[in-house]
Amino acid sequence: MHRRNRFVVLVPGALVVLLGTSLDAMARQNGATVSASAGATIVAAMGIVANTAELDFGSIVAGVNAPGTVEQTAAASPERTGIGVTLGSAATVSAATFSVTGDGSATYDIMLPSGPETVARTNATDEVTVTPVSSLPSGTGLLNAGRTQTIYVGGTLKVARSQRPGAYTGTFNVTLTYN
Numbered sequence: 001m002h003r004r005n006r007f008v009v010l011v012p013g014a015l016v017v018l019l020g021t022s023l024d025a026m027a028r029q030n031g032a033t034v035s036a037s038a039g040a041t042i043v044a045a046m047g048i049v050a051n052t053a054e055l056d057f058g059s060i061v062a063g064v065n066a067p068g069t070v071e072q073t074a075a076a077s078p079e080r081t082g083i084g085v086t087l088g089s090a091a092t093v094s095a096a097t098f099s100v101t102g103d104g105s106a107t108y109d110i111m112l113p114s115g116p117e118t119v120a121r122t123n124a125t126d127e128v129t130v131t132p133v134s135s136l137p138s139g140t141g142l143l144n145a146g147r148t149q150t151i152y153v154g155g156t157l158k159v160a161r162s163q164r165p166g167a168y169t170g171t172f173n174v175t176l177t178y179n
Contacts, residue, residue: 110135
């Protein structure tokens with residue numbers, strides 16, 4: 001077996017360059033530069049194209065001895081029930097109906113008023129209250145691939161004892177926000 005011995009001879013200047021490079025390399029290891037991507041998705045603005053039907057409780061006869069309520073469902077063909085009142089003609093009964101547009105297949109929150117809204121008799125000071133209490137879809141909507149959806153809103157009407165006859169009208173807000 002034959003062994004070879006190898007020797008490396010360093011020139012003093014090369015040693016300084018080698019040490020200087022090592023110190024520089026070590027200094028660079030204390031920091032780093034990394035790249036990141038930036039991006040965004042722009043979605044179609046959420047909107048209510050049209051209020052296609054009003055919340056209409058139909059004809060109601062107020063109770064003589066006590067206040068009453070009429071509850072109406074949120075549906076294309078709403079149902080109504082009365083407590084302490086007599087329900088009259090249902091010819092005009094409808095849920096408030098909204099046609100919503102936005103980004104296709106996006107979900108959104110449906111927020112109804114937190115309390116009752118005042119509805120006044122035309123040309124008078126008599127009032128009743130309406131509380132929009134339900135929506136269909138309930139709480140969260142999903143726009144279809146065509147970027148639309150219909151929302152129905154139902155509610156509760158409070159009628160005072162011996163409420164004066166007449167047409168009562170008012171407004172309420174429905175707020176929609178993307179999730």
